[in-house]
Amino acid sequence: MTGPRRIVCLTEEPTETLYALGEQDRIVGISGFTVRPAIARKQKPKVSAFTSAKIGEILKLEPDFVVGFSDIQADIAAELIRHGVEVWISNHRSVDGILDYIRRLGALVGAYERATAYADHLQRGLDGIADAAARLPHRPKVYFEEWDDPPITGIRWVAELVRIAGGEDIFPERAAESLARQRILEDASEVVRRAPDIILGSWCGKKFQPAKVAARPGWDTIPAVRDGELHEIKSPMILQPGPAALTDGVGAIAAIIRDWAIRHG
Template sequence: MSGGFPRRIVCLTEETTETLYLLGEQHRIVGISGYTVRPPEARREKALVSAFLSAKFDKIDELKPDLVLAFSDLQADLTRELIRRGHAVFTFNQRSVEEIFEMISTLARLVQAEARGERLIAELREGLKKVEQAAARLPRRPRVFFEEWADPLISGIRWVEELVVIAGGDPVFPELSGKAAAKDRIVTAEAVAERAPELVLASWCGRKVDVEKIRERPGWATIPAVLNGQIREIKSADILQPGPAALTDGLKQIHNAVVLAAGNPQHGMEA
């Protein structure tokens, strides 16, 4: 590090890469996750050094990072090996909308960009406020089931459930949002049918959503979302990365889907 601030950063997940670019600090990045799609130029400019649960440790060594940024206990094995190899590692664990803002603020401080971090957070908060105001004009709040995995069915990831509420919907499994581990948020197809969602949002973590497969699940034929054709895919890069993308493009897609489910297409947001 120079002057106490990192100059050679490896980002093991996309949201820190995206945030550093938005802060104008992309010159500090030397390596990124192979799953990174935001911003698109990152894949052309930076070395690809990891998946989500695996990494090219020798390649990271060659890059000589002075800081590696990771996410959650899911990357604990990666961070353990990187620490064993002598690398400095900072692991974020943001699970809510407010914690995403905290991640942005912390990262901005790490790279001496506090003022730009504050401006970015203010812009993102203003975007949330506009969507919330648009949602308040809807005549009703449709029941929403967000599906982050198909087999087993997993739902209730906290920041997404919070965004559903901001967008004007009511999550059908609100009790799950406080559970961090995916294994604690597994639901049955029967339980989903009982809660009768009017909108199904699906994002299968890197896999293309099969809407027909969802529609044909046993017992789902009478679910309002299925009856009314309200099954929508949101790409995982837009919603399952707990960072700026989820608060912008992800939220807009949720809101537009909620608007359609509520029967008021004129209140949708521009993409």
Template sequence: MTLDLLHFESGPQRIVCLTEETTEWLYLLGQEHRIVGISGYTVRPRRARDEKPKVSAFLSAKTDKIMALKPDCVFGFSDLQADIAADLVKRGVQVTIFNQRSVADIFSMLYQVAAMVGEAEQGAQRIAEMQASLRAMQATVAAKVAAGARRPNVFFEEWDEPHISAIRWVSELMGIAGGDDCFPELAQEPMGKQRIIADGATIVQRAPDIILGSWCGKKFRPEKVAAREGWTEVPAVRDGQLFEIKSADILQPGPAALTDGVQQMHRIFMHWMDKDVASQGGRA
């Protein structure tokens, strides 16, 4: 029997996605048939939970179950999945760990994944559409500000005990959506432990106009935030400007954050800006 030693498959055919963003992107690209396993935390798209085996959490994975699926590529995210990746590499599996932390990094990751599955052109088109939407959002904000509106000061709380502020892509998307991050210096830190705000009084001093909560894995409780000692006169608490952005919509560094997540923030910020202008006698 003669083997065709020159034949190869066009990109990985059996992919395991250890986080949601690559799953969502492959579905958007029409390449879901390549996915053989997903994270148990996947909620976008919803049908993926019904169609694909769940083989991992975030910090752990069912390695034997992954191996049984015979993947030719595994997609993961960040140093937090380094141990999972190392175990799979030792078993001979190709693993690609992305480490996107900024909006630009997310777009780069999306293009790379699209190229790997032979959809570079479609990926580039979809990326261009998302970028155009974000630019339009920036233009809307700029017009509001030019007409006299003030950008709200925003505290994004990724976790409550201890307080953890926004990661970089969230901070950047807040800026695009029309708000100013209360803790821009912390947003540059890649690890959650580096974005801990040990003293809640520090947040009070920053006087956020809006508080956004996205407590990864549990429901945001605005009444709990409002009841914190010393927070009564925080503008966001005083004016009832506390909102939840679900973690699946903003803390997954992929399509969700660049579309639904940022759009939710934009609506909240625009509404606040309109109310602020009205309270100042209709400057805009």
């Protein structure tokens, strides 16, 4: 076995990727938010949330490599580094970034060829969805909400997947912002002005409530609200920048857009 042998995954996407590559035996600890693959929750100890981690429990596992994601996990990474642990915090935000992440993680564990083949497989799936979407008669305007209070929107990979699936994200300028606080809608009535045909909700850690969204002041005039086009995308399918978003996540978005196009054809 080459590369790290005892890996702790602080988020779900490295866990899902390593299982997909057949390298799950290297994983000794996972995030408590991991749901994909389901078997990981049964096989691996849960040692972290997203913004916090059980540093002592992680150290007991004697990891030789820890994988995390984004600036939000910077404090966890710093603490582990101070204890002599090697840490990789990825910060990929785009569809291409996810595919590259899979290849890089595969290379780190000596499975670059398998990782490349897997990434190519995922790309072919996206290409197929894009080809089907290109035949739709209309492209709906889509508002994606990752949190409700305050409203947050514009994750780059989600905006890209919406376009691949045949829609147009109504806040493309937000996709350039990597930090959640930079994607807060200071004026929620801007959604009303941009008049989305479809509203997608994926509230991290809690259930999306279409009725609550529809009841916001002035939102009854939005085409999506008027037509009942408010849909939940389960957060494990779309809010992690990993394989789930490029498979089940984009698939769910494509199905919603396809159904909208049939109804509005």
